[in-house]
Amino acid sequence: MSSDEYRRKLAEFLRTQPMTAEVTYEDLVKAGSREELGISSLDIILVIVNYIKERANDSVELRPEWVSRLHDVDGIISVIQEIDARTLEQASA
Numbered sequence: 001m002s003s004d005e006y007r008r009k010l011a012e013f014l015r016t017q018p019m020t021a022e023v024t025y026e027d028l029v030k031a032g033s034r035e036e037l038g039i040s041s042l043d044i045i046l047v048i049v050n051y052i053k054e055r056a057n058d059s060v061e062l063r064p065e066w067v068s069r070l071h072d073v074d075g076i077i078s079v080i081q082e083i084d085a086r087t088l089e090q091a092s093a
Contacts, residue, residue: 001084006077013051013080019043033072044070048079056087 011025031037069075
């Protein structure tokens with residue numbers, strides 16, 4: 001899946017979360033950081049936890065090394081990609 005496809009996937013997921021429901025794909029394209037999107041550090045952690053719960057069936061654990069990557073949009077996308085990759089690995093094991 002390309003980076004743009006992941007950006008769209010992230011935008012769709014953000015729209016389902018009460019704290020980020022106003023964030024659009026266009027916002028993600030324009031913004032460089034979560035702060036530019038109006039997403040607090042706590043909210044992005046909650047988004048990632050909810051993503052793990054809903055999309056990875058709680059099969060992946062939140063990793064401390066991800067926290068530093070959650071400041072910018074590209075970092076958030078890379079975390080989503082890693083969660084998806086780990087989910088696929090575990091499903092095929």
